[in-house]
Amino acid sequence: MRKSLHKFLDRSKAEVYLLHCDMWKWSSDNYTVINCGVQEPNMINIAAGLASQGKRVIVYGVAGFVLYKAYEQFKFNVKGWAENYGSIVFVNAGANGCYSICGRGHLLDDDQQLISALGMEFYDPIDTGTFIRNVKDGLQHNGARYIRLGWDNEVWKKLQ
Numbered sequence: 001m002r003k004s005l006h007k008f009l010d011r012s013k014a015e016v017y018l019l020h021c022d023m024w025k026w027s028s029d030n031y032t033v034i035n036c037g038v039q040e041p042n043m044i045n046i047a048a049g050l051a052s053q054g055k056r057v058i059v060y061g062v063a064g065f066v067l068y069k070a071y072e073q074f075k076f077n078v079k080g081w082a083e084n085y086g087s088i089v090f091v092n093a094g095a096n097g098c099y100s101i102c103g104r105g106h107l108l109d110d111d112q113q114l115i116s117a118l119g120m121e122f123y124d125p126i127d128t129g130t131f132i133r134n135v136k137d138g139l140q141h142n143g144a145r146y147i148r149l150g151w152d153n154e155v156w157k158k159l160q
Contacts, residue, residue, distance in 0.1 A: 001091070001093065001128070001131060001149050002023075002024065002026075002060070002093075004128050004131060004132060005018075005058070005060070005091065005131075005132075005135065006026065006028070008132050008135065008136075009028065009030065009031045009058075010028055010030050010031070011030075012030075012031075013030075014031075014056060014139060015031070015032075015055070015056065016031040016032070016056050016057070016058060016139065017031070017032045017034060017047075017050050017055055017056070017057045017058070018031060018032065018033045018034070018057075018058045018060060019034045019036055019043050019046060019047055019057065019058070019059045019060070020033075020034075020035060020036065020043075020059070020060045020061055021035070021036050021037060021038055021039060021040050021043055021061050021062075021065065021066070022035060022036075022037050022038050023035075023060065023061065023062075034046065040061065040065050040066050040069040040070045041069055041070040041072070041073050043059060043061070043066070043070070044059065044066070044070040044073035044074060044077065044078065045073055045077055047059050047078070047082070047088050048073065048077035048078050048081065048082035048088070049082070050086065051078075051082040051083065051085060051086030051087065051088045051144075052081065052082040052085045052086065053085065053086065054085050054086045055086045056086060056087045056139045057086065057087065057088045057089070058088075058089045058090075058091060058135065058138075058139075059088060059089070059090045059091065060091045060092075060093070061090075061091075061092060061093070062092070062093055062094045063092035063093065063094045063107075063108035063111055063148070064094065064107050064108040066090065066092055067090075067092065067108060067111055067114055067115075068108070071114065074118055074120075074144075075118065078118075078144050079118050079119065079120070079144065082144075083142060083143045083144040084142060085142065086142060087138055087139055087140070087141060087142055087143060087144075087145075088138075088143075088144045088145070089134075089135055089138035089139060089144075089145050089147065090144070090145065090146045090147065091135070091147045091149060092108070092111065092146065092147065092148055092149060093149045093150075094107075094108070094149070094150070111146070111148060112124075112148070115146045118144075120143075120144050120145060120146050121138075121143070121144075121145040121146065122145075122146050122148070123145065123146065123147045123148065124147075124148045125147065125149070131147065131149070134147050135147070
């Protein structure tokens, strides 16, 4: 999905900030990429700060790290504050356990319940087209949205 997201953002002319925590070396002339290092709570604070200034932000990360490590920042800095001024789309890879070999911190089995408790919109796309539509929708409206992905860079087969 990284590749699909990168292609979409490269083609779009929207001013977008993509934040990630040491996931890859990625750059673009068409949108701003910020590698926050292994600092998930700070990454959410940066995203909230950008959104509070009316910016459109995508946060991409491994599900277990982003949501578990930064849940307090979601509650206090995203919900009820930053989401009123800009858009934040959380794209979280690894919900299907594909990173389980890397340890428990890479796993997430209750993300839907945690996101629901925050009152955020939750998307679980079934193919690349749905994923990109979810991202577009999230960037077009103020608020916070969460997109759950399985394998990172997965190429989905078209449903018959």
